[in-house]
Amino acid sequence: MSVDVIVCVKTNPDLQMIRIKDRQPVLEAIPYKVGDLEKNALEAAMQLRDAAGGGTVTALTVAEGDRKVKETIKEALAMGADEAAIVSDPALVGADPAAVAQALAAAVKKIGTYDLLLFGEGSTDNYTGQVGARVAELLGLPQIGYARKISVTTDGVQCERSMDDMIETLAAPLPAVVTVVSEINEPRIPSLMNIMKAGKKPLQEWTPADLGLDAAALAPQRQIVSNLAEEQDRKHILFEGTAAEQADAFVNALLNEGVLGR
Amino acid sequence: MEKVDCIVVGGGLAGLSAAYGLASAGLEVMVLERGDYAGAKNVTGGRLYVSPIRELYPELWAEAPFERAVAREWITMMGDGAHTTFEVAADRFAGETPQSYTVLRARLDQWLAEKAGEKGAMVVPKMKVDELLRREGRVIGIRAGDDEIGADVTVIAEGVLGLLASGAGLRAEPAERDHAVGFKEVIELPPATIEDRWHLNPGEGAAHLFMGAVTKGMLGGGFLYTNKESISLGLVVGMAALKQDPDQGKCFSLLDEFKEMPQIRPLVAGGTVAEYSAHAIAEGGIAQVPRLYGDGYVLAGDTAGLSLNALVTVRGMDFAIASGYHAAQAVLAAKKAGDCSAAGLAGYEQSLRQSFVLKDLETARHIPRIIENPRLFTHYPQAVSRLLESVFTIGPQPSRRLVKTLWRGVRKDFLNVATLKDAWQMRKL
Amino acid sequence: MEIDAKLGLDVFKLDKEPHIVVKNEICSTVCVNRACLYVCPADLYELDDQHRIVVNWEGCLECGTCLICCDARALEWTYPRGEFGVQYRMS
Known part of the structure; x- marks a missing residue:
């Protein structure tokens, strides 16, 4: 069999590189990277693809502001994703989880064929942990959160998750949404050859209009008023x-x- | 094996300068940089002298992210109980085309990497080269992890340690006699405070060097460069002297003692330390410059030992950029002629010999051995300060004539066998 | 300012394996000056309770001073792999 997986990837500032000055994070000239948990999700997707003996891994991202997304998403391609797609629009700057989920869901529909949608359990920067569940709701798909083990058969997806004092195994029919935790695997580091190949892999760029969305409706409904280090x-x-x-x-x-x- | 026209090992100023030149001419060039981004592993004092390299890539410098144009040169000679500071300002230092700028490498190198990328170079960060691939003595490419990539020419600009080049026998391993260690703090200060403390117009910068008690007599000195919103404050100490003298305490603590000195404390007061860094520096001069090219490779920047400590001027980044430029020109000529052997690349060394790079290093040939004289770091800063101290001292007893005071001081500290010997040596400076 | 506090200002991305290995069998037989204990600008070298040299490689500034100063050639010293080691934001 073959497994087609779409991995929803957020490009985050490299948190380790952020300095705090006057209680505020210095974000100027901060490098961006694929979020750590999304790297786990990508690794899981590639392992599922390779175990199945075929299929496509697509890295899908929403450009939330000027985050050098085109450069950053290449990291996912260099890790071994087969294709990438970006949804970008000035209106998505500072987008909130609801808008991101709408854009992702529309892009997933546009891609069309998939067996599994993978997310990190949350993003390493804002960590709302909402987007996976929201996309599942918008697409009417079953969702399993916090998976530390995933297997896919023709019957569906089976996931294991740790619930503190017990281990739970859940199953769902395909297509399904799964969010993963960091202990699921050790993400690979891209090799030079794969970095060289990454530039030649297909990369789609869409605007909300391409996906039948009204960009204005995606504008953030909430603002970050202040972001101060604790004293x-x-x-x-x-x-x-x-x-x-x-x-x-x-x-x-x-x-x-x-x-x-x- | 995958192959490109040219691989550049190291995305510092030498490597990026080479890549910029090669990519501008349409060559397929790949830069491999082990840091998260170009500049992530680099350290400068730092000041870049732009006047020697302005004509090499004239389109670049106007938009470079420099910190401040250096308008004032300060030198402090530190003795026990007295110190002397010279402040030199000249119209030609800054003005329309400043001769030098203070820089921070994370910013500068990332910018140059972007410029090289715009010209078509593929800059790959987070990628360490593990080995230079050789066949029958010729460098044919590199290995990074499990991947081998071939190239007609490999530009080796891996930095001062030259681990790959010396591992492949292309140059000697770095020796302590020819190297110093520099370590510094970047200390944040408001721009207005910086301008007040070093007598600067807004945007102008200062370079401030310290000789004498700062290194406890070991070869080296202190430096302070003013950036836009910070200062770079550090020390350089010769490794041979440092190693010889375990009684001087741990190397890193010298910087804390330096910061606590009464001459320095007011200069750094109110500042917030933002980063601490260290780097080795080649100070052996032309005598330790290895063969610069061979079959399928050229050496550039610090890997080629291209740096110069001439006491009051300290250079390296301009040499790195110029060597990268000339490396690119030589590789282009070799590619055009279809001969990337040593014979085809020989133009590299020729053009460096005709440029300021090897000319200035040749002129300074004797400096590295002259500055091994510890009296430069003990006696002279002390003597200069003592002499001037005597001139400005009014005591209870009747004063002597100024000339007499001066003469006494000069005779005592500057006219004896040791200093005359030093003077004879220093004629080669 | 304590050296540890200074190193705390820097970004270090830690690999699982050390990039510096001290060959103590050489240190204890060949080395006479133990220069690594005082030349390192990050003060990473120290003696353990059995007088063996240990290196706290996690805070390495990658300057190479220890390598150059080690006459006994007792250090296996490489740069960290890509993605790891010190990452300067200014310097």
């Missing part, structure tokens, strides 16, 4: 004396603060 007051308590005395004083201080013995 923490430090107690600046210095314990002196022997090691034993310091340990006692330290434990007492923790008890007094209500950190211990709750």
Whole structure:
């Protein structure tokens, strides 16, 4: 059999590279990359394709602002996705999860044939964790969240997920939406040869109009008013004396603060 | 094996300059850079002298993301209990076509990578080259991970350590006598504060070097360059001297002691440290420049040992860009002639010999050995400061005539066997 | 400012495997000066309780000073793989 998978990918700022200055993240000149959890989803998709012995992995993204999306999505192609598609429009700058889900759902319809839609459980930047579920709703598909193992047979998809004190196995008919957690796999690092090939793979670019959507209707319904690093007051308590005395004083201080013995 | 016209190992200024030239002429060129982006692994002091390279890619420099045009040169000689600072400003330093700019590499190299990309070069970041592929002595391409890619010519611009080139026997391994370690902090300060502290008009910059007590007598010195909204403050110490002297304490702590010195503290006051970095620097001069080309390859930038510490001027990035330019021209000529052997690439070294790169290194041939003299970093900064201190001192006893004071100081500190010997050596500077 | 605090300002992307390996059998027999303990600008080298040299390679600035200063050639030293190691944002 063959499996066609669409992986919905968000391009995120490389969070590790962000500096905080005056409590604000410095986003100027920050590199963008395919989100970490989306890399897990891509890896899972490629493993399913390869295990099935055929099929297509398509990386689909919505350009939320000027995120060098065309460059960044090539990372997905270099990892081994077969095709890529981008939905972009100035109206999508700062798009909220509802709008992103609408654009993705319309693009998925446009692509047409697929067995599985994969998402990361959330994006590494805003982490709303909503988009996968919203797309499933818009397309009327079954959805399984937080999968740490996926297998596909002709009967459908089977996923395992960890529920803290138990392991749950769920099954759904195809096509289905699955969101994955990071422990599902170790995403591969693109090889030089695959990076060279990535530039030649098919890359579709659509506007909302191409997908029959009204761009104005996708405008964000909410704004980020402020984004400040948390401020923490430090107690600046210095314990002196022997090691034993310091340990006692330290434990007492923790008890007094209500950190211990709750 | 997949093949391209030219592979450039290393997306620093030398490699990107070569790639820009090659791609502009329509060659298929691939730059492999191990950092997340060009500039991610690079460190400069830093100042780039643009006047030597302005004519090489004249279209580029007007839009380059430089920090500040250096309008003032400061030098501080530090002794015990006294120090002397010279501040030199000249119209030609800045003005219409400034001779040098302060730079930060993450910004500058990314920009040059974009420019090379616009010309058609394929710049691949996050990609480390593991090996130079050789067949019968000829460099035929590279291996990165499990992938091998062939090239007619490989431009090796992998940086100062030259691990690939020395691994393949194309140059010697780096030796401690010829290298220094530079380490610095980038310290954020408001632009107006920077301009106040170094007497600058808005947008202008300063370069400030420190000699003497900062390195505790070891070969090297302190540097401070003003960026737009930060300063780069650091030290350079010769590795041989550093290693010889375990009593001087741990290398990194010198920078903290430097920052605490009363001459420096007010300059960095109120600043926020934003980054800490370190890098090796080739300081051996022309004597350690290896053979620059061979069958299927050329060496460029730091890998070729193209840098020069002449005490008051410290250069490397202009050499890197120029060597990349000349490497590109030589590769283009070799490709045109259909001969990428050593004979076909020999034009590279010829053009570097005719350019400022090897000419300036030749002129400075004796500097690396002269500056091994520890008195340069102990006695002289102290003596200059002591001399000037005596001129400005009024004590309880009646003063001497100025000339007498000066003469006493000069005779004591500058006219003895050791200093005359030094002067004889320094005639080669 | 503590050296650890300075390194805390830098971005390090950590690989699973170290890119520097100390061959202590050489350190304990050939090396006379243990220069790595004081030349490293990130202060990454230290002695463990059995007087073996250990390197905290995670904070490596990739300058190569230790490599150049190691006469005994006791270091297996490569650059980290692509995607890993220090990533300067200014410098």
